Amino acid sequence: MTTTIAQVGVRGFGRIHMERIDRLAGMGRIELVATADPGGPLEDRDVAWYPSLTELLERHSPDIVSLATPIGTHSALATEAMRAGADVFLEKPPFASLAEFWQVLRAIKETGKQVQIGFQSLGSDGVARLRQLVADGTLGDIVGINARGAWLRQRAYYARAPWAGRRTLDGKRIADGVVTNPLAHSLATALVVAGVTDIDDIASVTTEMYHVHDIEADDTSFVRIDLVDGPPVCAALTLVAPDQGTAMVTVVGTRGTATYEYTDDVLHLQVDGVTTHETFARTDLLENFVDHLEGGAEALVPLQDTIGFMCVLEATQDRPAPLPIPDRYVTWRGEGLEGYPILKDVEYWMDQALAQQNGFAAAGAPWGDPDAVAVWRPRTALAHLEIDGRVVAEYADGSDIIPTSSPRPYLHPIRTLAGVMITDSHPADHDWHCGLAFTMQDVDGVNFWGGRTYVRDRGYTWLGDQGAITHTDWLERTDHSLTETLTWAGPIVEPLEHPIAPVELTETRHLAWHRAGEDAWVLDADLALESPTGAPVTLGGPGTNGRDVGYGGWQLRLRPSEDVRIWGPGFSGVEAIFGRTAPWLAWSGSFAGAPVTIVMAHLDAEAAASDRWFVRHGDFDGLGTALAWSEVVPVPVRRRYRLIVADGTLDDAAIAALVPEPS
Template identity: 45%
Template sequence: MTTQHLPESPYQQAASRAIPRIALVGVHGFGERHLANLARLEKAGAVELVAVADPNPPSPGTLAGSVAVFADLDGLLAARPGADVVILATPIQTHAPLAIAALQAGMDVYVEKPPVASMAQFEQVLAVARENGRLVQVGFQSLGSHALPAIREMVAAGDIGTVLGISATGQWLRTKAYFKRSRWAGKRRLDGTDVVDGVATNALAHAVATGLFLAGAHTRTDVASVETDLYRAHDTESDDTSVLRVRTANGGTLLCALTLCAPEQLDPTVTVHGTLGDITLFYTQDEVLITTPDGERREAYGRTDLLENLLDARATGAPLLCALEDTGAFTGVLEAIRTSPAPARISPEFVSWEGGGDAAAHPVVRDITNLLERAVKAQGTFVELGVPWARPLPAVRTLTVGGHPVADYQDGSHVRAVSSPRPYLHPVRTLSGVAVTDHMPLDHVWHLGAGVALQDVGGVNFWGGRTYTREAGEYVWRPDHGSITVTASHLTRAGSGQEGRLQETLAWNGPDGTPILVEDRTWKWSGVAPSIWRLSLDFALSPVGSKPVSLGSPGSNGRYEGGYGGFFWRLPECRDAAVWTASGAGEAEIHGSVTPWLAWSGTFDGGPATLAFVAPERCTDPWFVRAEGYPGVGQSLAWDSPVTAEPGSPVRRQVTVFVADGILATADIERLINQQGDPS
């Protein structure tokens, strides 16, 4: 945090001897809290409230008779009441001009959050403060919490291992009346002036500011990039349900998942996620929850009042806890929101309204609690999660059969590093449009549709998440995640759009970017029947250098029946799910079995569908099946022992999947396979 060391002026020397004289602009709304705080400090003999300004004067008897009352700041300044500090608790769009006026009049300023409505205003106010040698404190009260330095000490001491990321989560509810309380509420602009009201810039701005603080982002140069994904369920201009992803200059990530459309109001949190545990700050309570493998513990902390801190800074030169320049990072986030496209409206089919009358009526976005949790765990936006009401995630390309889009190809560039970024297909659909893949599900956010992934490639994790090691005998976080990128591709179509082929060359790169494997991959797809199409995958893995590379799995590293890796298909949840082969049914019976085919059927969102996974002739790879904990099917490349990719002798695998609308029976599947011939 930037520390201000200003030369002690005669003004400051007088301030250190006399009781500071305070003027408050804005006595209603949050201004009422300032009045209560000033009453407390006056009783202690620490300040004197000499003037207030508000076009709507306070109720008679609210203030002492000695307090001068004005309609606005101009009138207050013209009367020269001798105020040393001005507190601004006014609408967002007035903060900058009022702060500039007070600073030019020789006063220090305490301004409520957000301090300004644009980066240009931030620079203007900061320049005026420096020109006049004045202090500006910003009212992010949570930054006065003694929990913040304590959390930093815990992180520095390694209490939760290596930091994986930081998240800020807020689930509040706001009624129609909240957005009708003033003309500027819920506005992005008003009368041609920026307002930038919204869930991240105002209502839950403390979550963002506190998250930035713990991420080490204070000034504007501490922020490398800001990605915004903004939505609204209220009839407003501003966003009320949003995800922000902030990349910091020091290489960290802050993911803010926020809504004002929750089913109930919960205490907002900021969490530091580590390889050995988490530290969660409930910032409105100054309480910290530390979670490690050894258990949980809670700790409570005190808080320094930011007005008292400002008074101390004036008297002694002590550093401000929330100096204006230290909100440059927050203003960078606000600027990204200000310049983003207008928030998209959440389709009413995903919103329910609860309560009656403006004072109680509030929207609830369907499943919003789980969606925010998914966003935090995946460090992903609503778009990237594929939320149905969000903007669509642009596909690199779309696979089609007879004009029907049957699969979107994603390159994985949006996937967080610890989920092992890689290309994949999602959503894969039936010809009628039923989605039969999932990606970034809450239970395993590193599961990505249909594709190829391995957890142990010469010690590098190309699967995502924790790594199972024989030494630990369990899953542990390690900095071992690789990424798979496409280096060349060629797409061809034939059969009047009924067939397609995508041939690719891919690089399997280690955590430092060094290539480990080169892969030749071919996807082929074609129509089979009016309600069935066929997808096949052929891939070959070769070492980049002259040395062999071991390809393994949790199973080959000692986890019983944990031999997943290679081809993997993550299904979405479905009703009446059934998984079977020609010789058995159910996860317990067919997990680890070697059979020519495996089928999965169920009723998905959109309708019933069946998937038939077909192995090539003489394939000895066991099927990996999960149906109870989560729905997934794969071919195990290294079930209980590693496979070696030798120079000049690649490891090659094949699989075919028939994607059908409706529920197929065993006879239907075998007839389909016989008609199509050997998939290899």
């Protein structure tokens, strides 16, 4: 049966989508069943047309919806298409914000549909070749990966649509700009070459942004992405060059360079003074997506793999607006809409900025301004837990969690003393799973867990009931402990079905950490919740609302590991552990090839006898305690826990030496 497709957006870059559809239709691979565009139908097309995707979906059920629409519409349209049963082929950039990225990943999980992003450069075999050169040592030690793009744009480019050159429009983020749109492929390609596949690969993103055109967004920018493990990825990009140059990604090593012209699929390799040239084939990403959906071929650019680019996009938007470059550095060619500016010596300063890996202002560009520089990080840290000068955990404030995922402070990344990371954060399967956190799904009708709420006789349901846990004040801080107050308050989003009474709790949280021998460290947590008004409040969760399992409490989301063993005192295996009480629970496995043991333990005898263990292994890995497995728990409530993180494999005797008897 032929795969059916609908094209939304048929003008501008939508015409390129139509050309690709025509090619595949001519091969008998797909059938174009309808188009949607508020600007009207294409005159040369005998195909059903609708003003909107909503109206199209009322009449058609395409297998694929292809979207080439303004950036700010991507999230809503992609979600609408998936909820109607279609997979989505989406023009780059994916979305206007990292929050929208998480929301659409959630829709993918809920609908079982898929999204491929149209970063066409990533369909080239040249990208795999660059990654091989990085890995096999041909270039020596890699010291940097640089993206360079020097293009020009006439005034007409920014006059073509109301959103062009805008950071926002009608109060909504648009995120247009040289980094995020016309030269987005350069950074997307560089990040793939660098092996960035996870938000935890990125330590920080530094942006330096300017504009010459009379626009709100940037047309000349420098970006530096510092990785947790690896050389920096830098980009110098402009749309005010004297000519339309070739965009490229260059891998710089101690023995040579590999420069990849991604618009032409040409690689220039220079090693030990010898230069060679290679040309590569390119796979059309729409064709690859059809192959993937029909026959299981690997999708080349699934949405989840674009997290690195989305972090860069967020860094360009979550900062002050780009600075204007003074007119004295600019000359103009042409008149009217055909006119375009040229920034004096811009390509020289691009090369200097890339060579120094520190940007235009640091390189000495006369129009460079330190005020144009901003630094973005994936998380905002409240504290860093250090042992012997090594950071073993970061305590984040939770501001990176979107409202419907219930923001809250959490510990991530958590590492062993040898530096092995054990926690996961914002995984594609549950974006509200963030490291180690204390949280509940039902606090008098407010969801502090995130995501959908379990409702009796209905299952998991969106209620608009999410709350937030926020750091309020420090009571004490030392080198090895912290004590703080936090506020639990909600709902923070608009209720979807019925009014939800406001809830507020106060938490006093004490964390203390210390080394435990050569290979382990210990985190003790003392968590006390109370109602500031004294009004009765209860804690619950899925189990108290009709599900056969409960969770919510001290919860740890783990990174995937191999050779896993899960056990407790006198029992072993997920089935034996799930839903039972015990003083401690242990998890051992190989994390990125390194053996690690993790132990969670109760320090309170009463909680050890009442709170059941929740554990998952397979679809995702995690463990934790459940305060309210099947019965609600009244506030005030206090719990004390211990977490042990050890390099190597601990046996029961070693664990017993590290876990005190609950009291």
